[in-house]
Amino acid sequence: MTQHAWLDPSPFYFPGGPTGCLLIHGFTGSPPEMKPLGEYLSQKGMTVSGPLLAGHGTDYHDMERTSWQDWYASAEAAYLSLREECQQVFVGGLSMGSLMALRLAALHPVEGVIAYSPAIKVRDWRARFVRPMRHIIRWERKKDPQDTDLTDPEAQKMLWSYDVIPVESAYQLLLLQKDVMGRLPTIRASLLAFQSVLDQAIHPDCGKILMRSVASSDKELVVLHNSGHCVTVDSEREAVWAKTYAWISDRVDGQGGEID
Secondary structure, eight states: OSTTTTOOOOEEEEOSSSEEEEEEETTTOOOGGHHHHHHHHHHHEEEEEOOOOTSSSSHHHHHHHHHHHHHHHHHHHHHHHHHHSSSSSEEEEEEEHHHHHEEEEEEEESSSSESOOOSSSOGGGGGGGHHHHHHTEEEEEEEOGGGGOSSSGGGGGGOOOSSEHHHHHHHHHHHHHHHHHHHHHOOOSSSEEEEETSSBBBBBHHHHHHHHOOOOOSSEEEEESOOOTTTTTTHHHHHHHHHHHHHHHHHHTTTOOOOO
């Protein structure tokens, strides 16, 4: 059971120049939520990879059978493949995907990390009860798509995701958050983060927590005012794409040179 089943949840890869960018989708989501950004960066000369995480893009029963380590292994494999192709690699992710990107930055030599709506802490108060409740409640159906926080009515049509959340998977997300929080002080790669004041999925302080916790001396938080959680496809998406490209360009070889 999925939302917008006509979209193709397959991974994408756009070959280009020596600068690569890995774009990781979010929890229960799939590569289409990152693909427009990937196409934009590809047109600018970058090599772009958008992996499909284990348990995603098929059926939510498959997701229930995977762990956060399985999800991360998918992202790491895509990173290692991109690293073989490119001289420099930047990693970015949306929501849970940003946790994957941050973990990669903690464990691998990346040139920079971009966190779109970083899911350091979820807003839903029920998250504190997930650990015991996963033994009682197996599934949680998502809200109707019309009830999302997206400000562009067309944005929802760009998202392929499960319309049911396995409660065990929600618990796995919490475990991933804990793991990544412990690694933030070890990250020294350049960091760019985006968070919208209208985001109803993550805690309002996520961006500030990230800025305060990451050890990098080169870090920037961009606050958006007319987007929901999925900033890569919502009303301010073109500004997000342009800022992403400009930020990466300024850090290619540390000289602000052109990507292609």
